Amino acid sequence: MSSTPRLQSLTGKLAIITGASRGIGAAIAQNLASKGCDLILNHSSAYSAGDCQSVCSDLLTVYPQLSIRVVCADVGTVTGPRELIAAAGGKQIDILINNAGTSGNQYLAQVTPEEFERQYNVNVRGPLLLVQAALPFLPHDRSGRIVNTSSVSSSMGLKAQSVYGGTKAALEAMTRTWARELAERATVNAINPGPVETRMYLGTSDEFQMQIKPLLEMTPLAQLSEAEKKGPYKDRAEFFEKHGGRWGKPEEVAGIVGMLCSAEAGYCTGQVICANGGMVMMR
Structure with a gap:
């Protein structure tokens, strides 16, 4: 029997990571860069510009051979997702990480239409429009990888999370639909972190x-x-x-994303993968 083959690298592939300025997004960037992946790091506003640029600079110091750049585009707007995909310059998009998200905890009586709209625009409409805009640029050989960042909140029924938990449940539902629609193009999976030491x-x-x-x-x-x-x-x-x-640590969550982006994970799609230490044990 031959020795165990080494994991294939991501050299030559391009990944777009939304919400890459800190936390889980920055850790995913580090993980994919360590595997040789070129990156487009997205942030949404001037507020996060400095953090995202620092992530980019730190990675280029360690991996100067890679193409890593920062793009500001608010995926919570109608036009932001298209602007982000356009920044790839027509190149093939091998990996798409829908990590950007927003949260807010309000008991049922305090939920407002404005808060509902704010969270759903970023957490649900944003990923949908981003994948839609990326369609012309995804691979045609099933080598593409789309990973959506959900949450244990989608299934735990936590108090004050009518809206946030609902956005993540919607994202998981779209994950399954996209896995079927894009079966010839890419695998589509989600991860569901629990409490992670992030801002x-x-x-x-x-x-x-x-x-x-x-x-x-x-x-x-x-x-x-x-x-x-x-x-x-x-x-x-x-x-x-x-x-x-x-x-959890951001790098622990990023390690699971990195696994899903590998060639070896090519027979896994339409799944919500545990990234919460076993807080949620799905069937």
């Missing part, structure tokens, strides 16, 4: 984080081992015990 999650209220506590207590990979309590999490063990377990 977005750290901005949630103490009340919301305490709602998550019993769920983290049931999450296998959120529990600190004795070695972790004495090692990398020594200074934070008490903090995570208070919260029911540790949060």
